[in-house]
Amino acid sequence: xxNRSGKAEEKRIRCEMxxxxxxxxxxxxxxxxYVKNDWILEMLHKExxxxxxxIRTNLWxxxxxxxxxxxxxVYGDILRNAQAKRVLDVGGGYCALTKVLARNVDxxxxxxxxxxxxxxxxxxxxxxxxxxxxxVELEGIYDIVIANDIFPDADQRLELFIEKMLPICKELxxxxxxxxxxKFYQTKRVDDSEIMTFLSWDGEITALKLRKYLDRxxxxxxxxxxxxxxxxxxxxxxxxxxxxxxxxGDIT
Numbered sequence: 001x002x003n004r005s006g007k008a009e010e011k012r013i014r015c016e017m018x019x020x021x022x023x024x025x026x027x028x029x030x031x032x033x034y035v036k037n038d039w040i041l042e043m044l045h046k047e048x049x050x051x052x053x054x055i056r057t058n059l060w061x062x063x064x065x066x067x068x069x070x071x072x073x074v075y076g077d078i079l080r081n082a083q084a085k086r087v088l089d090v091g092g093g094y095c096a097l098t099k100v101l102a103r104n105v106d107x108x109x110x111x112x113x114x115x116x117x118x119x120x121x122x123x124x125x126x127x128x129x130x131x132x133x134x135x136v137e138l139e140g141i142y143d144i145v146i147a148n149d150i151f152p153d154a155d156q157r158l159e160l161f162i163e164k165m166l167p168i169c170k171e172l173x174x175x176x177x178x179x180x181x182x183k184f185y186q187t188k189r190v191d192d193s194e195i196m197t198f199l200s201w202d203g204e205i206t207a208l209k210l211r212k213y214l215d216r217x218x219x220x221x222x223x224x225x226x227x228x229x230x231x232x233x234x235x236x237x238x239x240x241x242x243x244x245x246x247x248x249g250d251i252t
Contacts, residue, residue: 022219024073025228025243026235031069040068040097043079048096055117057093066235066242067149071097073244074148074173078104085143088169090133090161091150094121102126105143110136134160138168141251145169152201153177153240158209162247166216169249176243178206180232183240203228203241216247 044062052058061067078087079100086106092098094109094117101107108127121128129136134157145165151158151174158176165172183200207225214222234240 023217023224023243023245025231025233025241026066026070027233028235031066031235034069034072035065038065038068040072041065043100044068044096047100051120052094052096052117055094055120056115058095058117061095061097069235070148070175070242070244074146074175075101078144086140088138088142088145088165090145090147090165091155092146092148098126099124134164138164140168142169144171144173145249146173148173148175149177149242151176152206152209153179156198156201158206162213165249166247167250170251172216172247172249174245174247176206176245177240178203178228178243179240180229181239183238203231206243210245213247216249218246218248220245 041062044058048058048062061071075097078085079097082104084105086108087101088108088110089101090110092109093111093115094113098107098109098121102124106127108129110129110131110133112130112132113121113128118130145168147161151161154177155161162172162174179200180203182202185198185200186195187198188195207228210217210225211222214220214225228241228243231241232239235242
């Protein structure tokens with residue numbers, strides 16, 4: 001049985017006493033609780049089509065309870081109710097529940113669809129933009145902008161993303177992935193033959209980048225950001241840490 005650290009338990013109690021959602025760093029205990037009522041999996045079984053079964057991002061959702069728990073937190077309110085909201089999902093990938101999101105709100109998916117299913121997803125008539133978010137000229141305003149499991153591990157342009165999105169949204173939801181145990185990758189440039197090695201951000205660097213936005217991060221203190229570097233708990237086999245934050249945009 002996993003024992004929650006003292007700091008994590010204190011954080012949980014603070015959140016319950018205040019009755020609000022503050023920055024969350026996911027713990028195994030929360031995952032054990034979620035799987036007792038895995039409503040995302042039930043909805044996936046209900047919504048999934050034959051064509052979606054082999055799309056990699058859909059397979060991840062079906063086979064990984066940790067991803068489903070996070071998905072429930074980030075997208076749950078949109079999945080449960082149709083509402084007059086405009087939602088931009090950056091790098092959210094595709095799964096069977098993407099159709100539900102598109103039914104319930106004015107939904108735009110901005111994603112390369114690198115993990116398969118391009119032709120099928122295109123055939124659905126979704127509002128799909130297959131480009132890098134940095135290159136896209138976004139029009140209008142959004143009630144919610146979501147970036148689920150992109151920054152800073154897959155994309156280290158976290159600050160640029162925040163600066164681009166805050167002026168055009170009411171709320172910015174970001175699931176952050178980082179490693180407090182060193183993790184690095186070797187990769188090849190797409191425009192050259194150069195081999196590069198990238199060290200993933202840890203909690204200390206991630207918190208440092210977020211500090212100047214502290215007044216925008218809902219119900220989160222500087223102390224909580226500082227504690228990101230000390231939390232080695234993980235709900236993933238590769239040991240990565242995952243935190244979920246909500247930020248207030250410029251639009252009221």
